Amino acid sequence: MSSNRAPLDVARAAIPGFLDVQAADTALRARITELDATTAPADLVTEAFTALTTGQPLPDGIGRRAWEAEQTTEFRSAELAILNGVQRRLNNHGENLVKKGADHGLRALRPFLDDLVNEARPMVAALRGVHSAQNAIDRGPDTIAAWSSIADIVTRYATIRRAQHTITRVACGQDIKTSFGHLGFNQVFRVWSEIENVTEVWPDWAPGERSEAPWPVVYRGRPFEVNHDREWVMWLLSNPTVRLWVPTVGELTQAYEAQRKDATARATDRAKGETPRVEGSRKRPVRQDPDDYPVVAYEEVPDSAA
Numbered sequence: 001m002s003s004n005r006a007p008l009d010v011a012r013a014a015i016p017g018f019l020d021v022q023a024a025d026t027a028l029r030a031r032i033t034e035l036d037a038t039t040a041p042a043d044l045v046t047e048a049f050t051a052l053t054t055g056q057p058l059p060d061g062i063g064r065r066a067w068e069a070e071q072t073t074e075f076r077s078a079e080l081a082i083l084n085g086v087q088r089r090l091n092n093h094g095e096n097l098v099k100k101g102a103d104h105g106l107r108a109l110r111p112f113l114d115d116l117v118n119e120a121r122p123m124v125a126a127l128r129g130v131h132s133a134q135n136a137i138d139r140g141p142d143t144i145a146a147w148s149s150i151a152d153i154v155t156r157y158a159t160i161r162r163a164q165h166t167i168t169r170v171a172c173g174q175d176i177k178t179s180f181g182h183l184g185f186n187q188v189f190r191v192w193s194e195i196e197n198v199t200e201v202w203p204d205w206a207p208g209e210r211s212e213a214p215w216p217v218v219y220r221g222r223p224f225e226v227n228h229d230r231e232w233v234m235w236l237l238s239n240p241t242v243r244l245w246v247p248t249v250g251e252l253t254q255a256y257e258a259q260r261k262d263a264t265a266r267a268t269d270r271a272k273g274e275t276p277r278v279e280g281s282r283k284r285p286v287r288q289d290p291d292d293y294p295v296v297a298y299e300e301v302p303d304s305a306a
């Protein structure tokens with residue numbers, strides 16, 4: 001079962017040594033804030049000028065006070081310089097810990113996703129064919145409750161995926177090393193980090209080929225650019241073929257490589273006019289209720305029916 005704490009906090013806490021870095025960073029920031037709030041030294045020139053022009057003697061110990069003010073400023077600047085250096089080193093150390101222990105953090109997110117999916121499935125079932133609040137009202141109390149609660153599911157799903165993105169991005173940097181070379185982070189992360197079986201859900205996909213993605217997209221022609229909104233979450237949870245996951249960096253890379261190789265092989269077969277290869281058995285589209293969210297499902301096709 002997942003924690004009541006924020007997913008990113010739980011993921012970071014699962015990374016060995018990260019909580020120690022976090023505690024050190026909190027103490028360091030508190031001291032820097034304290035130094036930044038230090039009162040500025042008195043304007044001794046103005047004080048002496050005012051005294052002399054109003055017939056009063058020079059303030060006692062003005063030289064000593066000036067020297068002490070200079071020393072205080074020097075000490076403060078020196079300490080800030082040291083603390084800023086410590087903060088840079090601490091940030092680098094924390095980043096290295098995340099890179100080394102990212103898989104621990106990513107695995108810690110899996111209970112959040114499991115709990116969310118288990119909670120959301122009945123809601124999604126109740127909302128089959130419901131596309132507006134009025135539709136929900138017409139269906140009755142259970143559907144109204146599901147309609148009201150699904151927004152929270154969408155928010156929680158997006159929060160889990162943001163935490164996953166944060167950990168994975170720190171671990172990988174701007175690109176991900178694959179058997180196809182170093183690829184841009186988003187090329188491997190988007191959608192592949194959410195759907196374990198991308199090419200089963202979209203069997204027509206192949207690198208460099210144009211085909212329509214079966215899921216809702218932000219822009220036509222950018223099939224792997226999606227929003228974590230209501231439409232996306234409802235599509236994911238309505239599609240019986242989709243396998244949701246939170247992969248480690250290695251699992252993500254391996255899944256992308258294997259499925260891309262398989263998709264490329266099938267595209268080559270299509271170009272030759274041969275029967276495309278599919279991992280497992282061949283599949284054909286299943287007709288679905290037109291009121292459902294648009295999904296693409298497939299059923300097994302015996303060789304005799306091909």
